[in-house]
Amino acid sequence: SSFVAGQALNSEQKTQLKQLQSTALQSQLSYQLIESLTTEVGHRLMGSAGDEKAIIWAVNKMKALGFDKVWTEPVTGSYWLRGTAKAHIVAPYPHDLVVLALGGSVATAESGITANVAHFETLADLQAIPDNSLEGKIAFVSYQMTRHIDGNGYGPAVGTRVNGAVVAAQKGASALVMRSVGTDNNRIAHTGIMRYQDKVKKIPAAALSNPDADLLLNQLKRGGEVSLYLNITARTDAEVVATSANVIGEFTGSEKPDEIVALGAHLDSWDVGAGALDDGLGIGMVMAAAHHIGQLPQRPKRTIRVILFAAEEVGLLGAKQYVKDHQAELDTHVLGAEWDFGIGRIYKMTPGVGAQSLNAIRELGQYLAPLGVALSAENNGRAQSDMGALSDAGMPSINFSPDGEHYFDYHHTENDTLDKVQPEALKINTAIYTMFAYFAAQSSADFRH
């Protein structure tokens, strides 16, 4: 056996863990779930028809996969309609540009905006100029995200997407245009959430594909004025309350049904692409992991709860609602993890647990090591994405780090489709989540201490 002796699992449980590893590595279930979701539902933005279909899909799948309990919990918010986005360079050299509105953007006037471009290499450069100095101009931030295995280029790039429109409006600009937050070189733009701020004018905001940002830069480099046309018809219907739902399924624990091992992913996606990676991967992994464990002759001691969160993309609405709804029982969530990142294999796990339970985590690390998972020396892991809200509320967590080198080639684009899933990495990652969940559900460790 490649498993070393440990304390959290007894020898029968270790045998079962090995069987689960083998089951998960041979199963195509997580892939099949993503295939089903992307083929039969497609994208599913909070409040859209796809969102409604996805909730029905998830409930039905959980039931078909033998979950002991399946239910939904309502999440409300607003529904943003993308409409259309068009942009072209007017002068000096006319070109049509590939552009997407950022999520939450307001529309331009119906006739669009035609204005000269004021170029900034970074959001900090835009921030540094005097207020109201960009009257009648479109601000263009050309900062380019860099590629890293852990995706750490996202942080420095995403600030422009989230806050750029507020800063540009404070400078007096009539719109913000930015280079997409993405590492690809396709004529495909990346969307994602942006924010407005009270008392700051709401201006339209859009992202250009990387090659289109290059083209705009090349025209700017020639030194003369460059003028741009932008037309966005997006809108948020403030009158209408959109309803979505967290979809939750459980395999009930045999000895400690009130102690919950929580596996998270988000059910919603942006309204471009099929949400195969973001977060179809997570949906497939956590549903398959729970199902594999549910196929054992006996339920593990603790309950395994799968939470498919609503409305992550538009501001973690589902996660916030879950924390609110489950405030009283949050301390029964003994350990949790989400999957909402990366196409490639997991290479590292970082716990965020009580110091006394680190021995148990080390034991888990030994079980996962043959699958290529290194145990981080840090104990500051926060669960990804939605589950991060539960981590913040005190839930012990594990963060699994995957090879994220190519994730941002496709993130929040039309290109987020089934063919981008790497079936072998997915199998291994599903096995890791299956083993993690089983371990946490059988272990006697108290991960809060």
Add this chain to the structure above:
Amino acid sequence: SSFVAGQALNSEQKTQLKQLQSTALQSQLSYQLIESLTTEVGHRLMGSAGDEKAIIWAVNKMKALGFDKVWTEPVTGSYWLRGTAKAHIVAPYPHDLVVLALGGSVATAESGITANVAHFETLADLQAIPDNSLEGKIAFVSYQMTRHIDGNGYGPAVGTRVNGAVVAAQKGASALVMRSVGTDNNRIAHTGIMRYQDKVKKIPAAALSNPDADLLLNQLKRGGEVSLYLNITARTDAEVVATSANVIGEFTGSEKPDEIVALGAHLDSWDVGAGALDDGLGIGMVMAAAHHIGQLPQRPKRTIRVILFAAEEVGLLGAKQYVKDHQAELDTHVLGAEWDFGIGRIYKMTPGVGAQSLNAIRELGQYLAPLGVALSAENNGRAQSDMGALSDAGMPSINFSPDGEHYFDYHHTENDTLDKVQPEALKINTAIYTMFAYFAAQSSADFRH
């Protein structure tokens, strides 16, 4: 020196050849030309406004680059307008699809076509069914192009694009939809020329992106009927004669001005993307190669003629017109090559010359070997693309084979943009064309014998 002794060039010429190699490898001219063309002109389909701008651009650039003579020769044809193309799966699971009309396609009815899909894995499978057996259906051919370094997956795939609509119409189909001829996995479709045939009904023809073809297949695999909506507004204005031009520039030979070394590329492009690779690369390479030679203190013995052909994409109209216009002097074209393929480095040259001049070609091969060019054992080389028409008319030719592994990721798509150019490979390839042209212009070899 890495040059071995030869007979075609004397020692002074060999020194000059080495200097030219060094000049070309240090120059960014070919890249700058592509940057200028793609930034200032963009795409340039036969008869379009971009085509007209490209002709002016090419004439001005040739003059600025010091060509001794620059002129244009008219080429007429028809102008196809792409209009819009929209497609979506109607049932069982609605999805919008990324689709492009094939070049030359007719429109659908204004309200579009909604029909069930009849799926064929290959054009041969479609050909094998009885005539008129697809009444009321849309034929879908899902054959997927394979990736090869020499691009040899294109041949087996492109037949569906060129002839698929005729075959589908003979079977009674109301439209042809095919998987794009391309090796990428982007939500970006590939266009390219298609043909109709007299007495066969003209039906609309379109290409899906690879991920969209996958999605359609996945719905078909579920076994039920799959219905598709297709709406194309393309048209060819048969009343209007479109005028374009071959743009020709020369450095006149100092001793044998009537003997012509011909360097070709095509000036037109499809109306998607910027034509950076197809055929901006060729335009940059042959213009820069001629310019480098033109910067020498003396003109070489023979004339170096750069021909930027019109209307290659829509049926080699420029090349056919050139052969017709220059019938009387075709035998003065002593050796020719085109560049219209591949992003990567040249790894092989294949001559198509008289047997007695093979020694001279071997000498050229020795000069190019340090740049990674192997001399093919075959002597059946035909020039690429337009210049192939001159090869067919008897012009001795060389075909340079590049690494074509990634060319068909971008070929005939929105993604054919400047960022796809590999500057280092381009420099080396430009050096190879420069040295080839110089060698051919100085050599005393008669490549017809």
